[in-house]
Amino acid sequence: MTELKNDRFLRALLKQPVDVTPVWMMRQAGRYLPEYRATRAKAGDFMSLCKNPELACEVTIQPLDRYPQLDAAILFSDILTIPDAMGQGLYFESGEGPRFRKVVNTLADIEALPVPDADKELGYVMEAVRTIRRELNGRVPLIGFSGSPWTLATYMVEGGSSRDFRKSKAMLYDNPQAMHALLDKLARAVTAYLNGQIRAGAQAVQIFDSWGGALSAAAFQEFSLRYMRQIVDGLIREHEGRRVPVILFTKGGGLWLEAMAESGAEALGLDWTCDIGSARARVGAKVALQGNMDPSVLYAKPAAIRAEVARILAAYGEGSGHVFNLGHGITPEVDPVHAGAFFEAVHELSAAYHR
Ligand code: CP3
Secondary structure: OOOOOOOHHHHHHOOOOOOOOOEOOOOOOOOOOHHHHHHHHHHOOHHHHHOOHHHHHHHHHHHHHHOOOOOOEEOOOOOOHHHHHHHHOEEEEOOOEEEEOOOOOOHHHHHHOOOOOOOOOOHHHHHHHHHHHHHHOOOOOEEEEEEOHHHHHHHHHHOEOOOOOHHHHHHHHHOHHHHHHHHHHHHHHHHHHHHHHHHHOOOEEEEEEOOHHHOOHHHHHHHHHHHHHHHHHHOOOEEOOEEOOEEEEEOOOHHHHHHHHOOOOOEEEOOOOOOHHHHHHHHOOOOEEEEEEOHHHHHOOHHHHHHHHHHHHHHHOOOOOEEEEEOOOOOOOOOHHHHHHHHHHHHHHHHHHOO
16 A cells, blocks of 8 residues: 555544644535536536546546645545435435435334445445545545435435425434434445445544534434434554544534544534634644634635634644634535635644644
8 A cells, every 4th residue: 555645634533643633624526616516417427436446536636736735635425325225215306405215214214225335336435435545646645435324314304305304203203213314224234334334444534413503402412313323333443554533523513522432433513603722721632623614704705714723723732633624514505716715724724833
């Protein structure tokens, strides 16, 4: 395997010294980039792009070619590949977000769901990971990812995106046994999927618990965190002679960082509602922190972006253990020049915190 030329992202996750704070951005390959839109048009639609390893590799590398400051690549794919591989029939209606042809309603539906084989039904993802690693040639580490069981379950039970999680929360309270059966099956599927990505070459993995924050404190512990812990326990933690760090990102999870820091993950992702300095005081001895600029700051001009980067760096303070990121994904309307100003500011302004 090729030597990593830039490992500051992996070093920061393990709280080892770095020269500057590493930076990457959730949804860094996406619709705000004209080159992404061109490749997606070539593929036909979003899922065809995900299922074509050469094109998935092309869009994964596009932001790295445009922004030399990026310290990590993230696999181009989607969290909904797992329910798709379970036979739910994923499709995207233009401008409408994801939809499923088959919806999970009953315990019988759940019992009938297969746990997909990472190398068969999801083999196209593993092939994308291998292709990207080859193409990166040690430039930066590659991040693999999955949705959390709870987040995937909401899409499978609702049949798509939801504002209020009406069906999934009704199932959680009416029929907790069915919800647990679904979450356990998903945790096994996610573990196999992430281990497949690690074997194929992913050098860190992130679990996107996008809707964990919609739960009550008690339900978060029982229906989301518990299954993320089960996954972390089952992951390959050393590969190619290096630690494979795990990042847990619960959007809206700021109140529960202490419990999340006990999960066995190396790092926690923070959305923009928490102060990263207070988060460090609470859990910084246990885990590294990733985040947490409000993605909407990128609508403002470069001077304002720079000021916000400076504020977050100062809030975190001196030393390693911080990976700079947004608090959620970049939105399609952002000017790509503003994303560049964000990455530049992180490297320029953070050197002072690593002397
Ligand atoms: O971060 C990256 O660059 C890696 C790629 C990535 C995508 N989706 C590409 C994508 C990742 C990590 C995801 C994760 C994902 N997908 C999540 C969790 C992260 C989060 O945002 O909380 C969720 C909830 C999904 C499900 C999903 N996929 C939705 C709700 C949508 C529609 C979003 C929208 O704005 O229309 C998608 C589609 C999707 N996934 C796009 C991209 C680039 C846009 C598709 C397009 O090109 O039209």
